[in-house]
Amino acid sequence: MIAVIDDDEAVRNAVRVVLEAASFTTRSFGSAEQFLESGAVLQTACVVTDIQMTGLSGFELKAKLAEDAPLVPFIFITAFGDERTRSKATAAGAIAFLKKPFTDSALIEAVQKALKRT
Numbered sequence: 001m002i003a004v005i006d007d008d009e010a011v012r013n014a015v016r017v018v019l020e021a022a023s024f025t026t027r028s029f030g031s032a033e034q035f036l037e038s039g040a041v042l043q044t045a046c047v048v049t050d051i052q053m054t055g056l057s058g059f060e061l062k063a064k065l066a067e068d069a070p071l072v073p074f075i076f077i078t079a080f081g082d083e084r085t086r087s088k089a090t091a092a093g094a095i096a097f098l099k100k101p102f103t104d105s106a107l108i109e110a111v112q113k114a115l116k117r118t
Contacts (some may be wrong), residue, residue: 002111004028005035005049005061006077007066011100013075015048018104021053032056032064041069045096046114048107051078051085062092073114 002024005013009030016028029035033055047065051058062074064092073095078085081099089097095117096110 001040001043001045003035003040003044004024004051005030005032005047005053005058007031007050007053007055007098011050013079015107018107019111022108022111032061035061036064041065041072044069044072046073046075046111048075048111051076052080059088059092059118063095070098073117074115075107075110078083086107 051056095114
């Protein structure tokens, strides 16, 4: 299952629709906290998450999951695609860093790459 986490409902739904059209199973969450409380962590093969969200950020979620599910690959999506943010994502262990708006094919390729690494 691919976990899609973004506090922007429109983005969350768009990502989910693209991934499901590419035959991936998804679950979407409006916050990192909602994801953590869902019990879905152990069924998660990949996380696609926004970096800046209300509550825990994508980076904070990645750090928190490093304890419980260290092998789950992360794809960070953000409206802030500056080099500093990209470097921080890479340092955090991101498989991919996608600046919004990104193409459907870029998202699908990132997920495929993430799943091959697990």
